[in-house]
Amino acid sequence: MNVLIVYAHPEPRSLNGSLKDFSVRRLEAGHTVQVSDLYAMNWKAPLDARDSLAPATGDRFDPSRASKHAFENGLQSPDIAAEQARLRWADAVILQFPLWWFSMPAIMKGWVERVYAYGFAYGVGEHSDARWGDRYGEGTFAGKRAMLVVTTGGWESHYSPRGINGPIDDVLFPIQHGILYYPGFDVLPPFVVYRTSRIDEQKFLQVRDALGERLDNLWNTAPIPFSSAKRRRLSDSRAYA
Amino acid sequence: MNVLIVYAHPEPRSLNGSLKDFSVRRLEAGHTVQVSDLYAMNWKAPLDARDSLAPATGDRFDPSRASKHAFENGLQSPDIAAEQARLRWADAVILQFPLWWFSMPAIMKGWVERVYAYGFAYGVGEHSDARWGDRYGEGTFAGKRAMLVVTTGGWESHYSPRGINGPIDDVLFPIQHGILYYPGFDVLPPFVVYRTSRIDEQKFLQVRDALGERLDNLWNTAPIPFSSAKRRRLSDSRAYA
Numbered sequence: 001m002n003v004l005i006v007y008a009h010p011e012p013r014s015l016n017g018s019l020k021d022f023s024v025r026r027l028e029a030g031h032t033v034q035v036s037d038l039y040a041m042n043w044k045a046p047l048d049a050r051d052s053l054a055p056a057t058g059d060r061f062d063p064s065r066a067s068k069h070a071f072e073n074g075l076q077s078p079d080i081a082a083e084q085a086r087l088r089w090a091d092a093v094i095l096q097f098p099l100w101w102f103s104m105p106a107i108m109k110g111w112v113e114r115v116y117a118y119g120f121a122y123g124v125g126e127h128s129d130a131r132w133g134d135r136y137g138e139g140t141f142a143g144k145r146a147m148l149v150v151t152t153g154g155w156e157s158h159y160s161p162r163g164i165n166g167p168i169d170d171v172l173f174p175i176q177h178g179i180l181y182y183p184g185f186d187v188l189p190p191f192v193v194y195r196t197s198r199i200d201e202q203k204f205l206q207v208r209d210a211l212g213e214r215l216d217n218l219w220n221t222a223p224i225p226f227s228s229a230k231r232r233r234l235s236d237s238r239a240y241a
Numbered sequence: 242m243n244v245l246i247v248y249a250h251p252e253p254r255s256l257n258g259s260l261k262d263f264s265v266r267r268l269e270a271g272h273t274v275q276v277s278d279l280y281a282m283n284w285k286a287p288l289d290a291r292d293s294l295a296p297a298t299g300d301r302f303d304p305s306r307a308s309k310h311a312f313e314n315g316l317q318s319p320d321i322a323a324e325q326a327r328l329r330w331a332d333a334v335i336l337q338f339p340l341w342w343f344s345m346p347a348i349m350k351g352w353v354e355r356v357y358a359y360g361f362a363y364g365v366g367e368h369s370d371a372r373w374g375d376r377y378g379e380g381t382f383a384g385k386r387a388m389l390v391v392t393t394g395g396w397e398s399h400y401s402p403r404g405i406n407g408p409i410d411d412v413l414f415p416i417q418h419g420i421l422y423y424p425g426f427d428v429l430p431p432f433v434v435y436r437t438s439r440i441d442e443q444k445f446l447q448v449r450d451a452l453g454e455r456l457d458n459l460w461n462t463a464p465i466p467f468s469s470a471k472r473r474r475l476s477d478s479r480a481y482a
Binding site: 049 | 288303341344357376394395405414420
């Protein structure tokens, strides 16, 4: 199988860096692995008009329209097209990052915004007054799996169902449901490392082993059912009628 | 009162640009307004070691530790210090952006990550095994108000309590609770504009008037109670004992 790790941490000698290196080695025992190391690649984060190679017309810049035009006409910035090729190639995608302000780092958000082109990750399928495209399990990435590997300084209890930060599932909902499930991925339960500042050598080995087990089971772990979303979808279909 | 608008859209002639210009005019009738127009400022999105002016030591880069050191020693990159001064100055802060992949644009996420320094927006107050600082209504921005102004292409029904995208409150939870309430802001209900591609001149005037009314009532709108968070906090305190 082909696994793409999209990774965002500015310091290779960090816990994140060590876990990423470990993941690559573990996965390479049975799979082919590619890594998009966004800081190392100096990934351009902000989405803007320069993402299309189409000549400037003086028209106002409409992000969706520009993305659609560039995607359909082979006019995307080469860094975007290269990441799309990796996503097409991958059977499974791992997004690995430190949780900064309850979301992914800006550089990874910019990867999503620029690589997830119109016609590729949204704007796929019929768009009309009655339907808004193929999405939520139906998109381009249907059949592929995705998983978050996330580190945070906070206590696990603070992300528990009654934790002060809100449940980790609520915190990750816009990413897991909106960024991964929307374009079709089967989303596996996240692997979350808490209280990173207190991880000594012994704890690191425990974390590493637990991550290794999750990687070994990438193809037989049950995805998050997003059952409420399915129910929503049904009620939503009724709303169309 | 002093109002800071932090604004992220790459096209000044967009709906977002028009609404931002309108907000400035409306607010200037009774208040002092500053705008951080992140695309126009060419804001550096990724957080990295260059955010501190401290000489490189060869040590591994620890984002929190570097942020703390730079903040305490006046060694922050000037663009960061300037935005912190604006936040201190402001009585109310408006974050205005298009909802891209169920969150704020990368350039604004990068504003949060870099401006929200350790000692400024987190790492404030006592940190010990029993307490993790002043946060959730207790931080640096206590007494200030914040509000999101958000545009999205999707239908309002798709963000309703049973909508396919999830309720808008769930989608915005990491921002409103994690980015705004955490460092102390009173968070007002968001102003959300749906189905942006279908906004004609008449609809625009309606949206503008509704936004104007929200701006006129910036100081007498009841904040989101985040009551579940308060309950969580209580149960969390018990967990400390």
